[in-house]
Amino acid sequence: MDHTRPAGGEAATSPPPGEPAEAPMLQVLDAEGRRHAQPELDPWIEDVDADALAALYGQMAVVRRLDIEATHLQRQGELALWPPLLGQEAAQVGSAVALREDDFVFPSYRENGVALLRGVPALDLLRVWRGSTFSGWDPKATGVATQQIIIGAQALHAVGYAMGVQRDQADAAAIVYFGDGATSQGDVNEAMVFSASYRSPVVFFCQNNHWAISEPVKLQTRRSIADRPWGFGIPSLRVDGNDVLAVLAATRAAVERAADGGGPTFIEAVTYRMGPHTTADDPTRYRDDAELEAWKARDPLTRVEAHLRTLDVDVDVDAVLAQAQAEADELAAEVRRALESLVEDGAERLFDEIYAEPHQELERQRREHALYLQQFDDEEAGA
Known part of the structure; x- marks a missing residue:
């Protein structure tokens, strides 16, 4: 593979609409399915x-x-x-x-x-x-x-x-x-x-x-x-x-x-x-x-x-x-x-794969989140 910067005269296809015209493009199969020799590829x-x-x-x-x-x-x-x-x-x-x-x-x-x-x-x-x-x-x-x-x-x-x-x-x-x-x-x-x-x-x-x-x-x-x-x-x-x-x-x-x-x-x-x-x-x-x-x-x-x-x-x-x-x-x-038939993950799953090992701060957040969700259950039960 040649890693020198390609010269402007390198083989190129005609640019598609809206594309900068100066840039060559390496191609093996053209749009009609014809194969062309491409030494670099x-x-x-x-x-x-x-x-x-x-x-x-x-x-x-x-x-x-x-x-x-x-x-x-x-x-x-x-x-x-x-x-x-x-x-x-x-x-x-x-x-x-x-x-x-x-x-x-x-x-x-x-x-x-x-x-x-x-x-x-x-x-x-x-x-x-x-x-x-x-x-x-x-x-x-x-x-x-x-x-x-x-x-x-x-x-x-x-x-x-x-x-x-x-x-x-x-x-x-x-x-x-x-x-x-x-x-x-x-x-x-x-x-x-x-x-x-x-x-x-x-x-x-x-x-x-x-x-x-x-x-x-x-x-x-x-x-x-x-x-x-x-x-x-x-x-x-x-x-x-x-x-x-x-x-x-x-x-x-x-x-x-x-x-x-x-x-x-x-x-x-x-x-x-x-x-x-x-x-x-x-x-x-x-x-x-x-x-x-x-x-x-x-x-x-x-x-x-x-x-x-x-x-x-x-x-x-x-x-x-x-x-x-x-x-x-x-x-x-x-x-x-x-x-x-997909079973949706519950909100508590959010805490399962954040850290490789569980720790106290994560568990505290898990408990607080559970209490937050519980308040909505309590409101529905009292309605």
């Missing part, structure tokens, strides 16, 4: 054959189906909120598949696909947005920290974890996910300062989906986001975030570099949020239909399907699609059934 995906491509398609289909089902569940009152990832499946699946067992993920609130592929149960993802849990899952068991709502805060957590890995001399890396809007936050920039200074084994993975809620990315930066980390001494890669192979290759390269002591890498995956920021948002108020239609033509699933149909190997593409759809539908039905 090709060595990292030599093992990806037709079966692996079919598996990647299936994983993206499952992630998309869960996302759509969760959106429906929110509209039906089963979830309080949901942050859709529609359109960002390649960025999440490609990067998640690239990780090794001991690598650790620090997600924002939108990385439901990454968490699912790393072993977080789908029900646990939905429980968070239903308000049925105070945490979500066991980070140690899954290698995935619980989702961070505060924009960019997880970048500092990832660097701190990576510095610990560094001191343990472990063969592992941390990867932190955030959106384009988070790059304007102090936490992300401070994290890059520390990571560059200590050469910590962390991958900064920015999903540039072009919208920080209702603000377009062009209002935040006059150059591509991938230019920013160079100022901290962190090399960066800018890849087509709707190209699952480009994302897979770039993440593999960055993770290996980090774990081998090469320090941090920044990846800008250029993608697009097809739906709202969350289910509380109305994107029709701030973006036009032409932009959305232009990005629909760059759909990450249809380009893999198109590429599979061009391969000169014995692949039953229709069977691949049917199997993926069946697995996706089964997962959607499974989470809907699980929600129907």
Whole structure:
């Protein structure tokens, strides 16, 4: 992997609407499913054959189906909120598949696909947005920290974890996910300062989906986001975030570099949020239909399907699609059934997983909280 700053003459695709024109973007599969030679990325995906491509398609289909089902569940009152990832499946699946067992993920609130592929149960993802849990899952068991709502805060957590890995001399890396809007936050920039200074084994993975809620990315930066980390001494890669192979290759390269002591890498995956920021948002108020239609033509699933149909190997593409759809539908039905029988945590559960060991102050707070709740029972009994 070449970690020198890319020259302006490097091969690039034509920029999508609203994107800074000067920034090259590494791509393996184009929007029509044609594969192009990409010397910087090709060595990292030599093992990806037709079966692996079919598996990647299936994983993206499952992630998309869960996302759509969760959106429906929110509209039906089963979830309080949901942050859709529609359109960002390649960025999440490609990067998640690239990780090794001991690598650790620090997600924002939108990385439901990454968490699912790393072993977080789908029900646990939905429980968070239903308000049925105070945490979500066991980070140690899954290698995935619980989702961070505060924009960019997880970048500092990832660097701190990576510095610990560094001191343990472990063969592992941390990867932190955030959106384009988070790059304007102090936490992300401070994290890059520390990571560059200590050469910590962390991958900064920015999903540039072009919208920080209702603000377009062009209002935040006059150059591509991938230019920013160079100022901290962190090399960066800018890849087509709707190209699952480009994302897979770039993440593999960055993770290996980090774990081998090469320090941090920044990846800008250029993608697009097809739906709202969350289910509380109305994107029709701030973006036009032409932009959305232009990005629909760059759909990450249809380009893999198109590429599979061009391969000169014995692949039953229709069977691949049917199997993926069946697995996706089964997962959607499974989470809907699980929600129907879900036992909600009581308020007292709030105190169970704050500290590793119980102590007197925690027990005092538990007792006071129980007395606070009891007063409402006493009022109802006296009414």
